Amino acid sequence: MVKLNKILKKGKAVFLAYDQGLEHGPIDFNDKNVDPNYIIEIAQKGKYNAVVFQKGIAEKYKQEIKKSKVPLIVKLNGKTNLFKGEPIARQLCTVDEAIKLGADAVGYTIYIGSDYEDEMMQEFSKIEREAHAKNIPVIAWIYPRGKSIKGKLKKELMAYAARIGLEIGADIIKIQYNGKIEDLKWAVKSAGKTKVVVAGGIKKGEKKLLKQVKEIMKAGCIGLAIGRNVWQNKKPLEITRKIEKIIWVGK
Amino acid sequence: MVKLNKILKKGKAVFLAYDQGLEHGPIDFNDKNVDPNYIIEIAQKGKYNAVVFQKGIAEKYKQEIKKSKVPLIVKLNGKTNLFKGEPIARQLCTVDEAIKLGADAVGYTIYIGSDYEDEMMQEFSKIEREAHAKNIPVIAWIYPRGKSIKGKLKKELMAYAARIGLEIGADIIKIQYNGKIEDLKWAVKSAGKTKVVVAGGIKKGEKKLLKQVKEIMKAGCIGLAIGRNVWQNKKPLEITRKIEKIIWVGK
């Protein structure tokens, strides 16, 4: 099995996610956080276990990332939120390119339930093959999406997403939390030996966020991949310290 | 012709199927059987001729599987049950990957009658070519599905599924039993030199299950690929002994 030590610390992790520029556009940004350097600085000072970038940022800010010594996760696929049909995000960066850019792990999103689920599953499987052959961990973003999932229970979808991560060979999966700790425990259990991190999602109040972080860790996840809740926060290092305290100190 | 001796005993077999995590999600599982190790233990103690896993489980639990000495069948394709359109399950694991994972045979599902029948048939044909070149037996899961098969007779579909297995070069085919022994005999005959195993399907009462096992063997099948009826059973080894008695002792 591929070693995760470069992106985990004592088996746990907080990843700073910054793929929103492609997924949502600059509407998520302000004058500060629109700049990748601001993110790299937060990641470095906040001692994040890794930062998540698309290949363009990983390439154009290669020197700055290298200098920061923050481990790098390159997202290999992505899409805009403009197209209104069934979601599909195709591979935009190869495993080899990611390695050249200094990646310590690679990520790929699968929209389960989408009309294109089969194509993303297959593309993921090739990436997983290539990455594991080169000892690079693979993180799967697994999100239920598309018209087929309407009316399905969130609890079941969350556990299903987690299980798929195990079945298809992801080392870590990133899923969305439905807010019920018992359901998340079941999802973590369903993932077996595949590690689970939770997506931070849209910005929420500090109290609610920290409560969720506690639940996530109690449920058996190894941590989170957080973005907007940190870099949209006026004091990103302060909220980082609070999150990390829960993860590393346990409270 | 490829030799089947690694996954058959005296020409017969019971395979422990555990690809439901991807196909149906954790809704099929409880706290015990959600864990692949529980399945490996049943397979080992129950002396199953092989256990069926997706590549993720085969990889993450490689040591445990190896230690159990239970032969391994790796399913090479799969899909979730979320997408509501015409069924398509694409290849997620190559024959070479499966061999590296220790596979003694590989499996692939074809949904005949689906809009994507042609693509699965073609993908299967490539797998068959590669597997046979490396002396690996190929098991085809052949299930009639999709809007085109509505109104077709189950008897005819069952025999058609079996025949397709022969025509496209499967070594073993897994089909669903319609419950009529005469129809199954015809399906077995239609399969010619291709061996037939029957899918266990959803959990049923012990009496009904064992009656079916008897019919399956009488019809000329070489055995079954059973999952939920075993690992959802509170006493999986007990039901296993009863099934195996019918298969090996004949009653």
Place this chain on the structure above:
Amino acid sequence: MVKLNKILKKGKAVFLAYDQGLEHGPIDFNDKNVDPNYIIEIAQKGKYNAVVFQKGIAEKYKQEIKKSKVPLIVKLNGKTNLFKGEPIARQLCTVDEAIKLGADAVGYTIYIGSDYEDEMMQEFSKIEREAHAKNIPVIAWIYPRGKSIKGKLKKELMAYAARIGLEIGADIIKIQYNGKIEDLKWAVKSAGKTKVVVAGGIKKGEKKLLKQVKEIMKAGCIGLAIGRNVWQNKKPLEITRKIEKIIWVGK
């Protein structure tokens, strides 16, 4: 030009077609003819110029076919009759595989007029290239199908099918006979140097069948590819003798 001497005798031929198991299912079969060995026996005793199998049968019954010394035509594509949409049959066996299985010629079906005509034409063109590079004759089954051909004249479709065989480089084409000898003569003429065989089609009375065989030969075809009319006949060798008498003796 590729030599046809292995599958023709004095420039003429009767091929025993047995790809119905995939195309129609076992509904075409009875207890006897469901068994490929029964077909091989008819082919051998009836001195057929070749027998037509899908790759699965060619592989599983390789020894029996070899022993019979009947030349082998491997059909390289095929589909079930379950899917109700526009017809598409994709390649399931490569030219190299067919050669390894002992093929003296390969066959491929094109459904002209189908939404997928372009894909089958292109796939055929690759097969033709590979086969001719290895001196293997290529037989094209060319059948007008799909919603676009509704209302078209059978005479014109038959001649068009024949002509396409020439234009795309088939050595022999198999077409369906509309029952009018003058139309068939025109189709044969349209095919130029490409040889024409006629498909036997569904079982018909002996008198009607033999009358058609005479017309087919008079029209300039080189023979037929016949299946159900022989192996569904209670006395397959008797009907074979009558057919062959017309072909070889001329009456």
Place this chain on the structure above:
Amino acid sequence: MVKLNKILKKGKAVFLAYDQGLEHGPIDFNDKNVDPNYIIEIAQKGKYNAVVFQKGIAEKYKQEIKKSKVPLIVKLNGKTNLFKGEPIARQLCTVDEAIKLGADAVGYTIYIGSDYEDEMMQEFSKIEREAHAKNIPVIAWIYPRGKSIKGKLKKELMAYAARIGLEIGADIIKIQYNGKIEDLKWAVKSAGKTKVVVAGGIKKGEKKLLKQVKEIMKAGCIGLAIGRNVWQNKKPLEITRKIEKIIWVGK
């Protein structure tokens, strides 16, 4: 730039087109012209600058073509007129195959405006790359087709077709003439250094045909690709002489 001297004489040309067997079927033919040898004879005696065949005819009549010493243009794609949806003609012959068949140039049809315009443009671009790498001229048949072009002005479509030929790198383009000389001049100008030939189209009266030939040459085209107007003519060599007189003598 690729040299065109093998298929042009003093920078001008008349090509004898005979791809109608695939494009329209034998309905265009009679007892004489259904035979490719009749066409080769006309091409030879009529001193055509080249004859246009699909690969099947180029292969089956290779000796006859070679003996005639008429230069050969192999059409690399084609389709039937049976399918009623948006037009698509895929590549059926590679540049290498065409060269082996003795081709002095290759041709490819693009239906601009079709739903599949993008696929044909891309396939053409690969052919152009391969052909130019081997010094083989590429002729693009560019025809506006499909539901998107309804209501567009013929003048603009003709000039657009010509311009596309230049933009995508064709050496010669074959377009359809709208009958207005000023419009054709503009199309020729739009094509820049790419040469323009006009398609003969359906058979028309001699007077009308010769009038058009004059206009075509006056407009700056290098000649025509003519088929039915020649080989459907009872005296093909006579009409050929008249056409060639206009082209070479100028009246």
Place this chain on the structure above:
Amino acid sequence: MVKLNKILKKGKAVFLAYDQGLEHGPIDFNDKNVDPNYIIEIAQKGKYNAVVFQKGIAEKYKQEIKKSKVPLIVKLNGKTNLFKGEPIARQLCTVDEAIKLGADAVGYTIYIGSDYEDEMMQEFSKIEREAHAKNIPVIAWIYPRGKSIKGKLKKELMAYAARIGLEIGADIIKIQYNGKIEDLKWAVKSAGKTKVVVAGGIKKGEKKLLKQVKEIMKAGCIGLAIGRNVWQNKKPLEITRKIEKIIWVGK
């Protein structure tokens, strides 16, 4: 990072765009500007930093372009404006071909929001990989198009387009200006280290054009890619001088 010095001067640039022949057809042209040589002459005399051509023109006018010493940008994809469905422009020229044609940079258009966004994003990603491996800069034309973008705010779309350029690794992006300088500043900021040029668009009055050029430079763009506003102008070199004065002198 790839060096841009061949197509920039002091970090700024004006590119003469001439891909309209494929994108719109000759309707954009008159008797003068229909001729690529006229464009090459303007580019040379006007000291443009590069001229933008499709591969056909780059190939047929290779000597003239070389002689002019104007740097060359080859557009690698393109489409006509005939097809009325969701926009898709596929790759028609490889990076290697462009290099052989003397390209100093390559360009590719992505229609974000289109049904085919995913395919163009993926094709772009391969081009970027190949071009950067050979030290060739990549310019992305990023235009929001298709039915999904209806009703979206132009400001947000402009910034989104710019950001995508950064995320997917373009060196320079060409976007359309909505006419509001504050919005363009935000777009430039969103593009990070990726340079921004603005498309000239349809011909407008000189006063309006020069006002826009000033705004574009004030907003932080590195320049423009201009076509119709120059070569449809009766005095192309005069307007060029005025534009360049704003860019290089700053007023």
